[in-house]
């Protein structure tokens with residue numbers, strides 16, 4: 649950010665009085681431009697023993713498989729955004745009453761938060777949107793585990809197939825962080841299931 653969105657004066661990057669983080673500030677308007685994590689919302693659509701995946705027609709991760717998901721828009725709830733993305737990317741209609749919150753991921757290294765809703769499909773009716781090369785309903789043994797686009801998709805699918813064997817689908821939150829070896833590591837930090845063991849996460853210093 650170089651210029652103020654209000655008056656077009658050059659902004660400065662400094663720590664405002666009473667704050668402890670670097671912010672873009674317009675000294676002319678006396679306005680601070682806060683930058684906050686972005687929300688990404690999506691669904692895990694299920695029909696019988698199959699889940700719906702999309703193969704990406706856009707970068708990053710062109711050609712790899714993902715769940716329908718995208719950035720939450722202003723004025724939307726997380727569920728509305730997830731349903732919209734499912735229609736846009738997979739041409740699949742899911743109803744709010746067929747959805748329930750399933751996984752939440754904190755990605756503080758890249759300032760993102762992901763929400764996935766478990767969504768029951770009523771029909772085998774879908775088609776790739778402009779951001780998808782193809783859309784497919786896949787059984788567990790058909791999942792292209794080596795060609796998944798994102799760790800959040802892998803963890804959500806792993807949870808789902810494990811939960812299906814237990815026939816219960818608790819809501820879980822994970823923190824995804826890079827290890828010093830640059831590997832992404834998912835840590836379960838909250839669960840609505842009493843039988844999940846939560847690893848305490850140290851507070852950021």
Ligand SMILES: [Zn+2]
Nearest residue numbers: 652655674677
């Ligand atoms: Zn200004």
